[in-house]
Amino acid sequence: MNNDLILQLYSRPETVFTLDEISQLFPGITLKSLRNRLYYFNKVGKLKRLHHGVYVKENYNPLELANKLYKPSYISLETVLVKSGVVFQHYETIFVVSYLTRAVSVGTIDIQYRQTKGPVLTNTSGIEHKDGYFIASTERAFLDAVYIYKDYHFDNLGVIDWKEVSELKKIYHSNSLEKRVEEYQKLYKEDYGKQSL
Numbered sequence: 173m174n175n176d177l178i179l180q181l182y183s184r185p186e187t188v189f190t191l192d193e194i195s196q197l198f199p200g201i202t203l204k205s206l207r208n209r210l211y212y213f214n215k216v217g218k219l220k221r222l223h224h225g226v227y228v229k230e231n232y233n234p235l236e237l238a239n240k241l242y243k244p245s246y247i248s249l250e251t252v253l254v255k256s257g258v259v260f261q262h263y264e265t266i267f268v269v270s271y272l273t274r275a276v277s278v279g280t281i282d283i284q285y286r287q288t289k290g291p292v293l294t295n296t297s298g299i300e301h302k303d304g305y306f307i308a309s310t311e312r313a314f315l316d317a318v319y320i321y322k323d324y325h326f327d328n329l330g331v332i333d334w335k336e337v338s339e340l341k342k343i344y345h346s347n348s349l350e351k352r353v354e355e356y357q358k359l360y361k362e363d364y365g366k367q368s369l
Contacts, residue, residue, distance in 0.1 A: 187232035191225040238266045239305035245270035246306035252313035260327040311336040329360040
């Protein structure tokens with residue numbers, strides 16, 4: 173039965189599993205027995221326990237780990253903005269939007285969770301499910317940064333789809349965010365000579 177459990181976990185595309193997820197995959201195994209088996213797999217090196225109740229395969233995805241430590245959450249802010257070329261400063265930290273603000277280190281991975289209000293967090297507009305984790309689009313990450321940081325410097329506003337920003341900003345229900353977005357649009361128009369969006 174131990175081999176069946178580990179084979180089934182390794183046959184799945186996910187690289188990070190919470191104890192709750194594993195118990196849902198194997199409802200016929202008691203929680204105590206499941207914990208004993210996971211302890212054994214960790215001891216023999218077939219799974220690694222990185223955090224309380226979180227187990228990973230050997231070559232796990234750090235973004236998937238960041239997304240599963242605290243739920244609901246999604247990868248956003250600098251992690252997405254750097255990848256998209258909106259921000260040039262490289263960050264080793266993974267930035268995640270969640271229901272709390274917290275800095276977490278798991279092994280060699282640093283994760284920064286930033287809090288946003290519930291209706292924004294649970295709205296899936298501009299969020300994609302990719303390879304076992306949820307990640308914001310460039311425009312959603314831009315709006316998260318404007319909403320959370322208030323006064324943020326963006327290096328390259330030219331890659332932003334302003335029509336998408338116009339649609340997504342409605343989920344924040346924030347007049348101050350809308351004013352700040354207008355200021356960034358003015359900067360974009362000045363920098364890129366765009367008269368209308």
